[in-house]
Amino acid sequence: MSTEMAIRAVGLSKSYRIAHRAEPVTRVTEAVAQRLRHPFRRGDYEDFTALSDVSFDIPWGEAVGIVGRNGAGKSTLLKLLTRITAPTAGRIELSGRMGSLLEVGTGFHPELTGRENIFLNGALLGMRRNEIRRRFDEIVDFSGVERFLDTPVKRYSSGMYVRLAFSVAAHLDTELLAIDEVLAVGDAEFQRKSLAKMRDVANDGRTVLYVSHQMQTVESLCTSAIFLQHGTLQLQGGVSDVIERYRGSYEEYAAREAQTRQGLDDDVPRILEVVPTSQTFSVDDDKCVDIRIGPTDDFIGTYFVSAHLTDANGNVVGQCDSRLVGRYLDADREQRLRLSVRNLWMKPGRYSIDVFVCSSGILDSWEGSATFDVLPSLPYPELTSPEATGHGSVLLDFDYEVHR
Incomplete structure (x- = not known):
């Protein structure tokens, strides 16, 4: 492996075996009885490929930003690179120690205090105690959990957990750093500090891998990117090229999903149609979407609907959950709904709609079920340069009053 390369992956694949049972078993006695009755029956398994022949x-x-839709294999790739799980095929070469923050709770023992977990994490990374002690004060100061340092982390909030875990991963002297999109748990100020710290880490010559659905973060943080789709590497290169390819995949996915949905069973209420009342809206228009959901006799009770409006960067601009307005729907008849989003100035660009039918869990989902465009005409009375609207995910209806 060239010393210029921090990470090399060759023909990386990961498959899982998913077991299927014809007769569901809920008790140990039933499982033993089935084995005694059919001692030679082989289990029914299905192979699921999460990653296939990935090289870079x-x-x-x-x-490096790692982007892709849900289920593309992003988190699986990080788990392979951080040696949490082993590849089914292929080879990984790392030129240094890998620090990671993949999920809330990864690498921490819940019964140990924050102080003890800092030293535990360092030891797992192969660091000596004096190395950890040298960075200890920086870790604690950055995390902001000094008051709770001698409290078991099982009593931490998710935000405290992430702050300490990120601080440990970023400050300990590992040459490589892998981070999944767990920073969304932290508050805005901590996210800003974390992104600045990751930039500093990369500028120091360390290598950072960052999984995210937020393209604005990838653009601001990363120097290159990887696009995964259905477990395969579609593109590796410049950030702008990869993000453009990723955005284009939304339309491909929507067309494929619409075709797949035609063969679904009606054992639960199925989303049949999602149609915006217009393909184009002005910034200050009400955005209206018609949703049709089919009936079923196999599901007893009511359900609710949750629709997400997602921008071209993959950010969820808003969630419209019917529970919040008291709308629960009967499953035994077809439902025709009109979602009206009022008083929201959405920035010019293309948006997609993800719709979920839910009860105690998700009964049906259709991501990218429809798209619409918001026209590039601003509702403000004055014209100015683009940087006046460059920040924020939406536009605001505001004014300044001068008091004399």
Whole structure:
């Protein structure tokens, strides 16, 4: 492996075996009885491929964004690179120690205090005690959990947990750093500090891998990117090229999903149609979407609907959950709904709609079920340069009053 490369993956694949039972078993006695009755029956298994033949090289000092839709294999790739799980096939070469923050709770023992977990994490990374002690004060100061340092982390809030875990991963002297999108748990100020710290880490010559659905973060943080789709590597290169390819995949996915949904059973209420009342809206228009959901006799009770409006960067601009307005729907008849989003100035661009039918869990989902465009005409009385509206995910209806 070239010393210029921090990470090399060659022919990386990961498959899982999913067991299927013809007769569901809920008790140990039933499982034993079935084995005694059918001692030679072989289990029915299905192979699921999460990653397939993924190869890439990442040089030192790169901050690499890993993007893709849900189920593309992003988190699986990080788990392979951080040796949490082993690949089914292929080879991984790392030129240094890998620090990671993949899920809330990964690498921490809940019964140990924050102080003890800092030293435990360092030891797991192969660091000596004096190395950890040298960075200890920086870790604690950055995390902001000094008051609770001698409290078992099982009593931490999710935000405290993430702050300490990120601080440990970022400050301990590992050459490689892998971070899944867990920073969304932290508050806005901590996210800002974390992104600044990741930039510093990359500028110091360490290599950062960052999984995110937020393209604005990838654009601001990363120097290159990887696009995964259905477990395969579609593109590795410049951030702008990869993000453009990722955005284009939304339309491909929507067309494929619409075709797949035609063969679904009606054992639960199924989303049949999602149609915006217009393909284009002005910034200050009410955005209206018609949703049709089919009936079923196999599901007893009521359900609710949750629709997400997602921008071209993959950010959820807003969630419209029917529970919040007291709308629960009967499953035994077809439902025709009109979602009206009022008083929201959405930025010009293309938006997609994800719709979920839910009860105690998700009964049906249709991501990217429809798209619409918001026209590039601003509702403000004055014209100015683009940086006046460059920040924020939406536009605001505001004014300044001068008091004399």
